[in-house]
Amino acid sequence: MSTSGNIAVIPERPAEKGYWKNDWQNVADKLMDMLLTLRQDTEAGWEDRGAFNGCEIAIYPRKPDEPFSVMPMFRGKTHAAGLTPLEVFTGIRMTGFRMMWDTRVQSAHIMRSFSMHEFLFYLVWRGIGPIYKPRDICGIQALRCWDAAGNLQRTPDFTTTKMILGYQSLDEVPGIPPQVEGCVRAHVFKAAFYLESREGGCDITYIGHVDLAAAIPNYILSTLHSELPKSTVRLRDMLLTFGVPPVLIDRQGRIALQYLSCNPETRQVSLHATIMQAGSVHLYLDYNKMFTQGVVISNVLGSAAAAISVREHFGSEDGLERRMLALDLLPEGVGGEFRLIIDAADKEGPESGTGPGWW
Incomplete structure (x- = not known):
């Protein structure tokens, strides 16, 4: 992918022909190896800065x-009662919801996907008028997850009891020029979310270490020191108040995900993917808080639209029955793509109702 001057070129499909081979796998592996021992290696050096609302x-x-x-x-650490690591992870992973609790984020894009949750990204943090320009970051997101027995998992699901989501800057990311107009390129040495099951909920630990690349006023720096750890509280409260965003589970690599979004205001879900092999994938929806009256399939588009059918499914992998949608992918759709649009059944307007495709 080429760049045009000093403008970032954002792909419409970060996995257009399937997931990319990860030429940065060694970087991801070194990052995760470091994050696995980071908390133990640094434990003696942390300075306590108090607590805020359980953080x-x-x-x-x-x-x-x-x-x-x-x-x-x-470092910020809090506990989200009644939530699993997978549910908390989804609140981090989905951009529309991340922008609700991570107030720094102006925009975020996936540049090249290696799997559903590992990819190259381009992120812009907001500026503050003329005194603090927006910071942009290009880098890699890596993920490791384990079940209760300590087995490394290929894909997170409701049996996952521990997750580490890591980030690190890269010098070059395809599509991103060395300097983007209007931004200062920051450098993330390391950043991570540690999500761990405990007492029927999830411990959330957020650690970050960043070079903002240009000196900034001390009062802004002090504010960042204070506010960044508190984002774990905003994440927790967002999930407990508004519900959990949709969770896509694809254990067998049936699809290459292009994007999964959910508008926090309208609750409209949009899933865009390429079918790689026939079979089923599952979409967990929060029927307790977000979709209390069920959902309706508003539209299915794309070259493989006729090769997908949707049905209700009840999963119980972790011993608890969870209501989901199963997306059955037919062989004739392999190589094609689909866009599935789902609306809340209680949405105002002519698209809501209890007709065909309502759950």
């Missing part, structure tokens, strides 16, 4: 020789 806040002091643009490493 423990800590700062790891900056080294004396580091430039003032480098923020001290921060």
